[in-house]
Amino acid sequence: xxxxxxxxxxxxxxxxxxxxxxxxxxxxxxxxxxxxxxxxxxxxxxxxxxxxxxxxxxxxxxxxxxxxxxxxxxxxxxxxxxxxxxxxxxxxxxxxxxxxxxxxxxxxxxxxxxxxxxxxxxxxxxxxxxxxxxxxxxxxxxxxxxxxxxxxxxxxxxxxxxxxxxxxxxxxxxxxxxxxxxxxxxxxxxxxxxxxxxxxxxxxxxxxxxxxxxxxxxxxxxxxxxxxxxxxxxxxxxxxxxxxxxxxxxxxxxxxxxxxxxxxxxxxxxxxxxxxxxxxxxxxxxxxxxxxxxxxxxxxxxxxxxxxxxxxxxxxxxxxxxxxxxxxxxxxxxxx
Amino acid sequence: xxxxxxxxxxxxxxxxxxxxxxxxxxxxxxxxxxxxxxxxxxxxxxxxxxxxxxxxxxxxxxxxxxxxxxxxxxxxxxxxxxxxxxxxxxxxxxxxxxxxxxxxxxxxxxxxxxxxxxxxxxxxxxxxxxxxxxxxxxxxxxxxxxxxxxxxxxxxxxxxxxxxxxxxxxxxxxxxxxxxxxxxxxxxxxxxxxxxxxxxxxxxxxxxxxxxxxxxxxxxxxxxxxxxxxxxxxxxxxxxxxxxxxxxxxxxxxxxxxxxxxxxxxxxxxxxxxxxxxxxxxxxxxxxxxxxxxxxxxxxxxxxxxxxxxxxxxxxxxxxxxxxxxxxxxxxxxxxxxxxx
Numbered sequence: 112x113x114x115x116x117x118x119x120x121x122x123x124x125x126x127x128x129x130x131x132x133x134x135x136x137x138x139x140x141x142x143x144x145x146x147x148x149x150x151x152x153x154x155x156x157x158x159x160x161x162x163x164x165x166x167x168x169x170x171x172x173x174x175x176x177x178x179x180x181x182x183x184x185x186x187x188x189x190x191x192x193x194x195x196x197x198x199x200x201x202x203x204x205x206x207x208x209x210x211x212x213x214x215x216x217x218x219x220x221x222x223x224x225x226x227x228x229x230x231x232x233x234x235x236x237x238x239x240x241x242x243x244x245x246x247x248x249x250x251x252x253x254x255x256x257x258x259x260x261x262x263x264x265x266x267x268x269x270x271x272x273x274x275x276x277x278x279x280x281x282x283x284x285x286x287x288x289x290x291x292x293x294x295x296x297x298x299x300x301x302x303x304x305x306x307x308x309x310x311x312x313x314x315x316x317x318x319x320x321x322x323x324x325x326x327x328x329x330x331x332x333x334x335x336x337x338x339x340x341x342x343x344x345x346x347x348x349x350x351x352x353x354x355x356x357x358x359x360x361x362x363x364x365x366x367x368x369x370x371x372x373x374x375x376x377x378x379x380x381x382x383x384x385x386x387x388x389x390x391x392x393x394x395x396x397x398x399x400x401x402x403x404x405x406x407x408x409x410x411x412x413x414x415x416x417x418x419x420x421x422x423x424x425x426x427x428x429x430x431x432x433x434x435x436x437x438x439x440x441x442x443x444x445x446x447x
Numbered sequence: 448x449x450x451x452x453x454x455x456x457x458x459x460x461x462x463x464x465x466x467x468x469x470x471x472x473x474x475x476x477x478x479x480x481x482x483x484x485x486x487x488x489x490x491x492x493x494x495x496x497x498x499x500x501x502x503x504x505x506x507x508x509x510x511x512x513x514x515x516x517x518x519x520x521x522x523x524x525x526x527x528x529x530x531x532x533x534x535x536x537x538x539x540x541x542x543x544x545x546x547x548x549x550x551x552x553x554x555x556x557x558x559x560x561x562x563x564x565x566x567x568x569x570x571x572x573x574x575x576x577x578x579x580x581x582x583x584x585x586x587x588x589x590x591x592x593x594x595x596x597x598x599x600x601x602x603x604x605x606x607x608x609x610x611x612x613x614x615x616x617x618x619x620x621x622x623x624x625x626x627x628x629x630x631x632x633x634x635x636x637x638x639x640x641x642x643x644x645x646x647x648x649x650x651x652x653x654x655x656x657x658x659x660x661x662x663x664x665x666x667x668x669x670x671x672x673x674x675x676x677x678x679x680x681x682x683x684x685x686x687x688x689x690x691x692x693x694x695x696x697x698x699x700x701x702x703x704x705x706x707x708x709x710x711x712x713x714x715x716x717x718x719x720x721x722x723x724x725x726x727x728x729x730x731x732x733x734x735x736x737x738x739x740x741x742x743x744x745x746x747x748x749x750x751x752x753x754x755x756x757x758x759x760x761x762x763x764x765x766x767x768x769x770x771x772x773x774x775x776x777x778x779x780x781x782x783x784x785x786x787x788x
Contacts, residue, residue, distance in 0.1 A: 145592060171592060177623065182581040182616035189585020192570060193520070195592060197585075209612075216575050217582070225563040225571035226554035227778045261779050285781040 124304045127297035129271035130236070131160045133278040134198065136308065138168050141196060144282070147174040148183055148200030157202060158238065158297060180206050184213035184235060188221065188287075191233040196282060204239035204291065205248045211256075218287040219262030233287045234278075238294040240332055240382055242431055245294075246422035252331075252383035252414075257289055258360045258392070264313055265359040267291040269334040271302040273357055276311030283310060291359075293331040300335060316363035318370065322352035324445045325376035325407075328367055328393055330356040333380050333432060340438035349445050359389055367393060368401050375406040378444050380437055385413035407447035412440040458738050461676045463512070465740045469749070471512055471533075471671045472735055475504035475728050476753050478529035481538055482702075484757055485545050485559065489706040493765070494545050498560055499702035500526045505727030506633050506666075506696035508533055509674025513682050514601055520590075522570045522583035522602040525560045526633065530603065535567045538757050542764035549770040554777075556770075577604060577611035580630070584617045587626035587691075599627040599685035601678070607638030609652050618693065622659040625690035629681040632693070633668060635700035640713040653695035661691050668696030669727040699725065 124132065137144045146161060152175035155162030165173040176183050180201055187197035201207045207214070214235065221231035241250035258265055266281060266288060268274045274292070281288035319334070320341055329337045334355045341351035352370050356362065371377050377397055379390035390411040397409060412432060414420075420430035460468060478500065485497030500507070503526060511533020514521060523530055528541065540552060544562065547555040552562055553571075563571035570586070572579045583602035590598050608614055609632065621628050632652050636643050643650050656663030662684075666677040674696050681692035699722040703710040710719075735741040741749070 143592075177616070177619060179616040179620070181613050182584070182620055185578065185581025185613060185617070186585035186588065186620060189522075189570075189582035189587075190589045190592075191585075192582060193586040193589035193593075195589045212575055212578060213581070216573055217578055220573065221571060222778050222781070224553060224557055224561070224573065226552070226556060228552065228563045228565055229571045230781065264780075 120306045121303040122306065123301055124271045125298050125301045126271050126274050126292065127158055127160060129274035129304055130278065130292060132304070133275045134161065135164070137196075137198070137279075137282050138164060138172065140308075143194065143196045144198065145172045145174065145190060145195055146198045146200065147176050147187060149176055149178055149202045151175060151200055156200065158294070180209040181213050184210040184218065187233050187235070188213060188218050188231055191231045192221065192229050196232055198234045198236060198282065201235060201237040203249050204237040204253045205251045207237060207253055214257065214263070214287070214289070215260050219260050222286065223262055230285055231287045232285050234281045234290055235287070236290045236292060238292045238297070240293040240295055241420050241427060242295040242332060244422065244424070244427060247419040250420050252381070254291060254359050255383050255388045258389060262286070263360060264288040265291065266313065266357065267293070267330045267359055268357050269293065269296060269331055269355055270300065271304045273311060273317070273355075275304050276309055277313065277357060279308060280310040280313050284313065288313070291331070295332050296335070311357070314358045314361035314363055316366040317355045317357055318352065318366065319355050320351065320353040322350035323374055324349045324351060325378055325441065326352045326354060326367075326370040326374045327378045327380055327441065328354045328356060329380040330359065330389070331382060333382055333437070336432065336434045336437050337380050339434040340441055343434070343438050344441055344445070349441070351441055356389075362393070364396060364400075367397065371397055371401050372404045375404055376444055376447070377405070378410045378412060378440055380412045380432065380440070382414060382431070384416050385411050386416050388413055407444060410440065410444050412437060458734055459672055461672050463672070463675065467512060468735060468740055471508040471675070472731055472741070473749060473753070474508040474511060474529055474533040475671065475731060476750060477532050477538060477757075478504050478507065479728050480753055480757055481532070481541050482528060484542075484761060486706060488545060488761075494547070496559060496706055497545060498525060498558075498705040499700065500528050502635060502699040502701040502722070502727070503633055503668070504529050505671040505731065506631070506668040506674045506698050509671040510601065510603070510631055510678045512671075512675045513679035515682070517568070518598050519682065520568045520570065520586050520598070520600045522579045522586065522600060523572065524576075524579060524604050524608065525558065525572065525574055526605060527603055528560055531560075531562050531569060534569065536562055536564065536569070537760070539760040539764060542760045543767065546764050546767070547769065548764060548767040549774070550767055554770050554774055577608040577613045577617070580604060580608070580617035581613055581620070583628060584621050584626060587621065587628040588624065590627055591624075596688070597686050599629060599682050601629045601631060601682065603631045603633055605638065606632060606634040606636065606643060606646060606652060607641070609655070610638070610646055618659050618661070621691040622661045627685040627688070628691045629678060629685055630691060630693045631678060632695045634695055634697050637700050637704075637714070639704045639708065640710070642714070651695070653693055656693040661693060663693040663695065665695045665697065668698030669725045669730065671727065671731055698727070701726070
């Protein structure tokens with residue numbers, strides 16, 4: 112990443128602005144870039160991310176597709192195979208299931224099955240996550256359904272500067288990337304974003320806060336809550352190290368292991384449910400590689416194993432974590 | 448717009464030269480002989496699997512003749528051996544694929560008849576039915592964005608593929624954007640064991656085009672010249688901004704689905720034999736001989752030449768090495784390996 116320096120100018124943006132600004136630059140700078148999805152043109156996306164793009168870049172490059180998720184991805188794959196740089200949007204992550212074969216069976220295997228003859232430089236962007244009263248079909252986390260798949264890359268940045276740097280990296284990447292945007296953070300999270308084009312390497316986690324008592328690994332909205340909880344614990348004299356994964360696949364094994372070897376305790380925090388989630392893979396990896404560095408069992412603070420969060424406020428509340436709940440999980444592990 | 452043309456017209460050369468007509472027959476013979484070779488090799492225990500396209504020779508040779516090599520793009524399905532040969536794939540490349548050798552186009556990864564070649568404009572496909580259609584539509588869109596006028600996409604699929612939701616999505620998108628694409632259905636009446644009557648309420652796939660607002664045509668898929676004409680017209684329309692066309696070629700699958708299938712369990716021998724009267728290969732041989740385009744001796748000579756070529760390619764491919772185990776790890780991503788490994 113281009114590190115901020117005294118001469119580096121920045122803008123304060125929220126996450127949704129960062130997505131919009133990055134997509135705008137990609138459209139402006141590369142005529143091969145096209146955006147396709149439901150309501151991305153005239154409406155400018157349901158979160159207004161591509162507002163006025165169709166006017167500026169024309170309907171040929173900003174494509175309002177029929178409501179047909181499988182072919183949104185499939186068409187983007189064909190475009191990518193034939194020299195365009197498509198950015199496909201799935202309006203909500205919950206709607207990605209019809210496109211499962213195109214992502215898993217086709218995009219992820221294009222390079223592999225043709226032995227490099229064809230490639231699939233494709234970005235699939237989608238807003239995910241809860242805390243917005245999104246009920247069963249506008250709140251899910253989908254990363255665990257896809258991270259099992261070699262050939263895909265999966266990114267889930269939490270901060271505006273990372274959104275820009277990683278979305279640029281995804282657009283430049285020669286392979287298919289699933290780019291997950293936590294919709295609760297869209298307008299909630301603001302931060303400084305460097306001007307100009309820069310990329311953040313895919314596959315690098317970010318140590319947001321150094322600490323000694325235990326390591327917390329998280330991503331998305333819960334990174335912010337984990338930081339908030341860590342500040343609370345700092346006031347109680349407990350020093351927490353917080354790692355923002357940023358990239359789910361490939362995953363930054365080195366940063367996680369280095370941290371765990373230092374703190375000797377690991378808490379994984381994610382919004383997705385626990386069984387078979389991202390935390391399961393991190394736990395297995397740490398158990399395989401650093402078991403004897405651990406002073407406590409690995410803990411996972413995740414959603415319960417229910418199909419989704421309900422629409423009613425208490426149901427969503429029960430499903431979602433919070434800074435207070437994460438702080439409790441930290442205290443419990445710190446005491447072990 | 449739509450026309451039905453189930454019965455063959457009197458011999459019509461459609462502007463094709465003697466050389467082109469004999470070229471089509473050559474492709475048809477090659478397809479049939481190579482396919483038989485695949486089945487033989489499987490029965491000999493030399494290869495694990497082969498699939499069947501016998502009965503599709505007419506439509507595929509015709510479509511391949513209409514395809515502009517080096518210009519058009521092909522998104523085929525796995526029953527398109529003749530189409531691949533017709534656009535330039537060599538028997539040796541087919542045999543490398545059957546034997547799954549290291550030098551195979553996919554490095555021995557793909558099932559037979561899943562060819563991908565930039566050189567020939569053949570896209571990479573999976574075995575998932577109708578999944579290639581949206582890729583074809585996307586590629587046609589890419590041609591438009593890149594301003595590549597005069598080029599078109601040809602995509603093919605069986606009758607079974609028209610039951611998939613993605614078939615609808617793709618035809619619809621092609622129609623909305625009037626894309627330069629030809630959607631060619633090779634209707635062989637069988638989706639493995641499921642006959643047409645269990646796949647759709649009315650058996651004419653070309654009739655569906657009206658519902659999408661695109662032109663369609665139906666041809667005798669056993670007649671390579673009729674198929675050439677239909678696909679050629681459709682590709683010309685696509686290349687000159689006239690938009691997409693759905694072409695239905697009615698043919699028949701003479702063999703079981705693959706070497707692992709036994710079609711005696713679901714269809715009668717009488718049905719299969721009845722269709723043998725329409726077998727495109729002997730029929731086209733006879734037509735060329737009767738029209739004086741090819742002599743009986745010339746035909747025998749051609750067959751002997753093709754058999755020798757296939758025998759030579761078989762020996763050469765069989766002698767080639769398998770990919771090494773380390774090849775399993777290549778081309779997962781453009782860069783290095785997955786750090787989890």
